Amino acid sequence: MSGPLKGIRVIEIGTLIAAPFAARVMAEFGADVIKIEAPVNGDPIRKWRKLHEGTSLWWYLQSRNKKSLSVNLKSAQGIALIKQLAAEADVLIENMKPGALESLGLGWDVLQEINPKLTLVRISGYGQTGPYKDRPGFGAIGEAMGGIRYTTGEPGGVPARAGISLGDSLASLHAVIGALMSLLRVKTGQGLGQVVDVSLVESVFNLMESLVPEYDLLGHVRERSGGALPGIAPSNTYPTRDAGYVVIAGNSNPIFKRLMHAIGRADLADDPAFEHNDGRVQQVALLDAAIAGWTSLHGMEHVLAVLEQAGVPSGRIYSIADIVADPHYQARDMILSAQLPGGVKVKMPGIVPKLSDTPGEIRWQGPALGAHTVEVLSGLGLDEAEIRRLQQEGVVQ
Template identity: 40%
Template sequence: MIRFDANAAGPLDGIRVIDLSRLVAGNMLSLQLADFGADVIKIEPPQGDPLREWRDDGHSLYWKTYGRNKRSVMLNLREAPHMAALKALLQTADVFIENFRPGTLEEMGLAPATLLEANPDLIIVRISGFGQTGPYAQFPGFGTIVEGMSGFAYRTGFPDREPILPPLALADMIAGVYGASATVTALFARFRGKARGQVIDLSLLEPMYSVLGPEAAIYQVTGKVKQRSGSASNTASPRNVYRCSDGQYVALSGSTPQVAKRIFEVIGKPEMNDDPRFATNSDRVRHRDLVDAAVGEWFARHPHDEA
């Protein structure tokens, strides 16, 4: 059994992170660093991070999740002594995270050039909806907008129904993970002597495009926009969510020839392995309605635990 030692030093032990962000993206980013041992100091306004008010049955579980392994400091940055305290902290920091509207940091007297002059090794992560520059820089950039604009919502759901937004802060969480990767890369470059301080311009939009994989390339090359397909896949068959006889569901994927062959045998349809309509994965995808009908019929006759 693996034993968990809460006091064990992580690989980022000794790295100080000042997190001035609010809500999910920045907190997700600093959470990754905190979980790997970084000393994350969360700067909160007097009323606290708005994430504290996201509650379930009165419990601030979002904050408990995203705020774990961090220290919190209350600063009212409208007051000169508190701003001075922040600047002093930044001189001791390795990483600084913020997610204000582009230009706000400069208005506060915390322009990257100023911060890097005081601390040349500081890595500054700037999170926004659409980046610090460009035609959309000043547009509101909440995760919901990005989930729609990226095409993610359009690709999610069933073809005869409306696009579906994810029921969680997906764009923010993905941006946070991408931002953590970029931050660790910048730290690694600094440790190798390849660079000193850097500015990471992290938008919410670009990571969402990235996780969509080749969708943009498919359109550029073929001129076709991928449509919603429910839980079915355009790249593998059988692949779907199937209803069992007791009303519960099973998610199944046969994305390799060997797995698909075994599935057809288990459902009592070994002849499908010799049918040219199902000979290859591409063939099975083209005839996925027939595949789903056969697989779905088997699940409909078996309870969840048996399936």
């Protein structure tokens, strides 16, 4: 393995999205990630979304570069194995309900005694404290209570979902940030391991810009605005002649002027009332109507060509088919080829971010359940006979 996290061992006790996505990011950058899965069925995401020959395509992506260790956490011997792994690990990531880890005998007090340098990353719906901590929490609830659902959708319409598991993914990224901060503290000798407490609700809320002071000082509640960007103008989604939609962001002062000249509205470009954003916001409907009046007369390619020439940020709204075919995605190695069991080739997304000297890499796709059980247990010093006994007794698979 290579990468900036080479030499870092991560234990993942997680299912579905939040903890597994966080561990995946660390695995892509060189961490040795051991994913703990229950015997027989493993992580439920193995059967989520679209399947290929009985296995989720999402699974192959979400668990790439990870080692699958199938352990029965309901057995004392299984818990003993986790403690052995924790003793040599740098990070343990989990996304069980608060208290579940403690009920297994793997609470922070136990883990800290086993390994004082261990970082414990805990992802849950509402966090490890507070009056809601025991409530079940999924990403959708995090999006709802974190504020993003309220502001997403058409004006006056039903609050909309983003179309992906946004709440879980945001929590995952915050988990990685927290884990790296804690690792830096440990590795530079500034302190011991600590708990990184990540809430789905708070991870969404952290992205909600200036909603709090706007409400507190001005009594303003930001509402749903469709494709527009409230308080920043002009920035919206506009129709083109060939039934497509283009997103145009003409919201800085010089860009606004260039946009207006490009669409033949020099009168608006030179109007002192529109020189600054606050003035444009007051008459945003007029500006949007002027822009839509121009875009609706032209096809998508013409609109994009004119705006690119004028230096105005703009773009079509991509489907996944557009993304896969786009030459820029390809040039940036964001569409990679992978091989599934049986030799079937499939496209997979590339790695983000791009590091110049220690880039991430994909070593293998999501493994079969328990594929690395023998390898991991051998690394703990168990011999072949002991591993066979644990398999026969149903402790590992």
